[in-house]
Amino acid sequence: MFIRNSWYVAAWADEIVHAPLARTLLGEPIVLFRDRTGTVGALEDRCCHRGTPLRFGEVVESGLQCGYHGLVFDCAGSCVSIPGQAKIPAKARVLSYPVVEKDEFVWIWMGDADRADASRILDYPFHNDHARWPHKHAVYHIEAGYKLMVDNLMDMTHLAYVHKSTIGGSNAKIHVEAQMKVTPKETGLHYLRWMLNCDPPPTYRKAVPELQKVDRWQEFEFIAPSSIVQWSGALNVGMGAQQNRDQPGGFSLRLFHGLTPETENSCHYFWSTCNGYRQDEPEATEQLFQEIAGAFSEDKAIVQAQQATLDATGEDRLVDIVSDSARIHMRRTLDRLQNRDGAATAA
Amino acid sequence: MMREVRVSFLAQEAQEVLSVVLDAADGKSLPSFEPGAHVDVEIEPGLVRQYSLCPPLRSPRTYRIAIHRDDGGRGGSVRAHAVLREGARLAVGLPRNCFALEPGSHDSVLFAGGIGITPLLAMACELQRRGAPFHLHYSAKSDAHAAFTAELESTLGERVHFHFSEGEGAARLDVAAALANVAPSAHLYVCGSKRYADAVVTEAQARGWGDSAIHRESFSAVREASGEDIDFVVNAKASGVTLTVRKDQSILEALQVAGISIPTSCEQGICGTCLTRVLEGEPDHRDAYLTDTERAANTQIAVCCSRARSARLVLDV
Numbered sequence: 001m002f003i004r005n006s007w008y009v010a011a012w013a014d015e016i017v018h019a020p021l022a023r024t025l026l027g028e029p030i031v032l033f034r035d036r037t038g039t040v041g042a043l044e045d046r047c048c049h050r051g052t053p054l055r056f057g058e059v060v061e062s063g064l065q066c067g068y069h070g071l072v073f074d075c076a077g078s079c080v081s082i083p084g085q086a087k088i089p090a091k092a093r094v095l096s097y098p099v100v101e102k103d104e105f106v107w108i109w110m111g112d113a114d115r116a117d118a119s120r121i122l123d124y125p126f127h128n129d130h131a132r133w134p135h136k137h138a139v140y141h142i143e144a145g146y147k148l149m150v151d152n153l154m155d156m157t158h159l160a161y162v163h164k165s166t167i168g169g170s171n172a173k174i175h176v177e178a179q180m181k182v183t184p185k186e187t188g189l190h191y192l193r194w195m196l197n198c199d200p201p202p203t204y205r206k207a208v209p210e211l212q213k214v215d216r217w218q219e220f221e222f223i224a225p226s227s228i229v230q231w232s233g234a235l236n237v238g239m240g241a242q243q244n245r246d247q248p249g250g251f252s253l254r255l256f257h258g259l260t261p262e263t264e265n266s267c268h269y270f271w272s273t274c275n276g277y278r279q280d281e282p283e284a285t286e287q288l289f290q291e292i293a294g295a296f297s298e299d300k301a302i303v304q305a306q307q308a309t310l311d312a313t314g315e316d317r318l319v320d321i322v323s324d325s326a327r328i329h330m331r332r333t334l335d336r337l338q339n340r341d342g343a344a345t346a347a
Numbered sequence: 348m349m350r351e352v353r354v355s356f357l358a359q360e361a362q363e364v365l366s367v368v369l370d371a372a373d374g375k376s377l378p379s380f381e382p383g384a385h386v387d388v389e390i391e392p393g394l395v396r397q398y399s400l401c402p403p404l405r406s407p408r409t410y411r412i413a414i415h416r417d418d419g420g421r422g423g424s425v426r427a428h429a430v431l432r433e434g435a436r437l438a439v440g441l442p443r444n445c446f447a448l449e450p451g452s453h454d455s456v457l458f459a460g461g462i463g464i465t466p467l468l469a470m471a472c473e474l475q476r477r478g479a480p481f482h483l484h485y486s487a488k489s490d491a492h493a494a495f496t497a498e499l500e501s502t503l504g505e506r507v508h509f510h511f512s513e514g515e516g517a518a519r520l521d522v523a524a525a526l527a528n529v530a531p532s533a534h535l536y537v538c539g540s541k542r543y544a545d546a547v548v549t550e551a552q553a554r555g556w557g558d559s560a561i562h563r564e565s566f567s568a569v570r571e572a573s574g575e576d577i578d579f580v581v582n583a584k585a586s587g588v589t590l591t592v593r594k595d596q597s598i599l600e601a602l603q604v605a606g607i608s609i610p611t612s613c614e615q616g617i618c619g620t621c622l623t624r625v626l627e628g629e630p631d632h633r634d635a636y637l638t639d640t641e642r643a644a645n646t647q648i649a650v651c652c653s654r655a656r657s658a659r660l661v662l663d664v
Contacts, residue, residue: 179443184638185559192447196378215379240407242379243473320618325635328618 002026002261003225003337005111007121009258009270012137013104016040020064022055024262026110030097031055033064041075042108044095048079054094103127104137105258105270111341122223126254126274133254134279136289137272142300144307146226146259146267147334152299153228153257154327156193156218159201162302166295169201178218182326188222189329197237203291204234204251207284208277211251215241220326224333228257233276252276253288265307271296349389349438352377355409357433360494361487363416364462365428366401368409372436376408380442382469383536383564386410387440391430396423399466399538399564400442401495410439413494415462446538446564452479454530458520458547459485460539461492466564467538468495471503483507484525486543489514522550531555537563558639579655583607583664584626598650598660607664609650616652623648624663629656 004026011032015021020033022045029045031054045053047066056067062081063074072081077096079088098109098116103124109116126133142149152158160172168175178193195216205211214234221229233252235241241250258270273292278284320328356368369388371377380386385399398412416428431437448455448470455474459467464485474481483503487493489511499507510520526535535556537547544563551561576594583590583602592601599609599621612620616634625648632642634649641647648662 179441181444181447182635183559186557196441237379238376238408240379242381243476320613320620322613322615322617324613325617328636332619 001338002110003334003341005109005115005341006225006337007100007107007109007116008226008260009105009268010042010099010108010260011106012139012270013040013101013106015139016106018059020055020057020059022053023268025108025268026261027263028110029053030108031064032099032106033059035059035063035075036061039075040099040101040106041073041077042097042099042106043073043075043077046094047071048092048094104272122227122229124229124256127256127272132279133274133276134282134285135254135272135274136285137256137270138289138293140269140271140296140300141262142259142267142269142304143265144267144303145265146261147331148303148307148310149257149259149267149269149299150222150226150228150330151327152303153220153230154191154222154330155323156220157323158299158302162298163201163295165202166291166298167201167203169199171199174198174216176323180325182329184329184333188224188333189326190221191219191326193218194242200234200251203288203295206291207288208251210249211236213237214250215239217241217245222326222330222333224330224337226259226261228255228259230255230257248277250277253292255292265311269296269300349387349440350377352410352437352439354431354433354435354437356404357431360413361496362489362492364413364492364494365416365431366411366413366494367431368404368411369437369439370406370409377410377439378441379408380410381444381447382473383446383448383466384442384444384469385446385466386412386442388412389438390423390427391437394423394426396427399446400469401465402469402472413462413465446536446562448473448536449534449562452477454533455479455481456525456529456533456535457481457483458522458525458535458537458539458543459483460543461487462494463538463540463543463564464494464499465538467536468499470536471499471506475503475506481506482525484510484520486510486512486520486539488512489517522547523554526551526554533560535561537561561639576654579657580659581655582627582659582661584661585664592654597652598648598654598662602650602664609664611651614651616649619649621649621651623650626661626663628660630654630660631656 016032016034020031022031030042031045032042034040045055047054049071052068054066057065063072065072070083071079074080077094079092100107100118104127107121157175159168160175174195178195180193182191197213200211200214215237216234219231231254235250253276254274256272260268273289275285275288351372352369353372355370358366360366380400385397387395388398389395401411403409404411414424414427417424446466457467471483511517512519535551537544548561578591578594581590581592586607588605590601590605592598609621612618619636625646629645630648631654633653
């Protein structure tokens with residue numbers, strides 16, 4: 001069961017250039033393309049003529065042309081051209097989905113089309129501020145359900161064990177004993193963690209060699225069903241990080257995480273890294289991206305292994321622990337949305 | 348982790364209110380804190396109380412707290428007033444913040460009742476620093492009972508509004524009037540006695556503010572959560588059993604002894620597995636699972652960790 005009446009990241013805007021892009025989202029094969037006016041369309045990946053996947057087609061002047069017999073569809077899914085025939089039957093159309101291109105993302109709505117309200121898509125202004133937040137992005141294919149990946153981002157104590165050599169560091173105690181405040185919200189939840197007077201982890205030290213003992217924070221906003229906006233950083237002890245985190249001289253990064261279901265047990269992980277230090281050095285932005293790419297590969301490996309085990313053994317006989325607080329509030333929000341979704345569909 | 352500190356400065360801030368500046372005994376800096384944070388203070392061995400932190404007075408790496416002598420309390424504040432002297436050694440824990448400011452520069456309205464001014468003083472200074480719009484309403488018995496009046500007036504100017512219940516020109520806080528022209532997007536912060544905080548929160552809810560925009564800290568909750576637990580009675584109605592939950596056991600343990608089993612997982616208020624319906628009585632919620640709205644409804648309780656505010660709870664088990 002997917003939560004359908006929500007916006008999901010379908011692609012990075014720069015993934016959709018000339019060729020159509022095929023991607024399964026919420027269990028449905030979708031083809032994304034950019035027409036000649038620059039508008040992005042999302043269609044069912046199945047021509048209404050003979051059922052051929054449209055991903056084998058190409059973008060032509062009036063839309064996406066099927067690669068089998070040349071029917072052309074516009075962004076709304078209407079057939080606009082059938083070679084050798086003047087009349088276009090009313091039935092000649094494919095399913096289309098509302099899409100919005102914004103802040104370097106392409107968002108898709110796969111629920112009731114008349115409920116698609118673009119004003120509810122989260123804002124991510126950092127992607128438009130290249131001077132202050134130079135950034136890079138990627139998408140990972142994950143052989144695990146999106147909820148397990150969101151779980152991963154709700155319990156930061158895993159940094160101590162999964163990411164020792166990158167963003168975690170070797171001292172598990174500081175992660176486990178971090179001060180943490182969880183605030184459930186109507187849209188999801190917020191949490192802020194502080195690790196005071198600790199050693200910076202390897203990634204931070206590489207980025208900002210001046211770091212000594214630091215006050216370190218991790219701030220997360222989970223926007224249901226599967227977007228996570230993160231701001232992490234550290235300032236040397238004595239700089240007053242808890243009074244003002246937004247000051248030069250320390251380490252700071254913003255991460256966006258968007259988990260879009262592919263199937264029940266697989267998902268697409270869209271992520272970006274925004275560099276909040278040495279902004280005028282492209283190599284610093286590249287190095288940060290590579291460090292995070294390494295860390296997220298570690299997450300991918302452990303969560304995929306977890307999914308495989310859960311597939312084999314089921315979710316009985318699992319126990320919740322103290323660090324699950326944010327994760328449990330997140331799951332409660334998803335349950336609430338799922339129920340609302342079910343009620344909306346039934347109505 | 349407790350750390351040794353020294354009282355470096357002591358002042359009678361107002362009637363019954365003592366302000367205390369604490370320096371690290373080893374001369375180093377104390378950990379920094381966010382406005383709204385509190386610390387455990389061990390006034391003498393075995394006597395630990397929580398105090399909100401005021402903005403630092405002289406060095407940013409010292410702590411300043413204000414202690415209101417509560418003659419009707421459990422005795423900690425009376426003892427503190429009696430024993431604290433400049434040069435005295437005591438211990439403090441790490442700052443914790445259960446009453447944090449929302450990030451950003453939207454409107455805020457701060458409501459302080461009595462000694463509840465301490466965290467709000469720090470928050471008001473932070474909002475001032477951010478350049479965010481705010482108002483602070485401070486209710487006290489009288490001018491003489493109000494702490495930090497000079498500091499508030501000189502730092503905050505027209506943004507602070509005093510409300511005194513006694514003395515010349517006394518005028519109690521009118522919550523409705525204070526909220527009348529406030530933007531619906533504003534965040535509200537309330538700290539004071541339970542009665543004071545309830546009055547403010549009830550009015551705010553009636554005017555459409557939701558849980559996520561109302562931030563409250565009431566001393567009684569802090570005090571009870573940190574104070575010594577007491578015995579209370581639980582009636583397990585469906586089982587027809589009435590039992591006493593001893594101060595050193597949980598409701599869950601007491602029920603188990605009586606042969607009533609409840610499904611559990613984390614056993615510490617995180618997972619919600621042991622939630623049980625409350626038929627009568629007022630729970631003292633100590634879990635992290637329920638939302639503020641669910642807590643206020645008092646219709647369910649995490650029996651692994653929560654206790655009772657009322658002498659008796661009737662549960663649907």
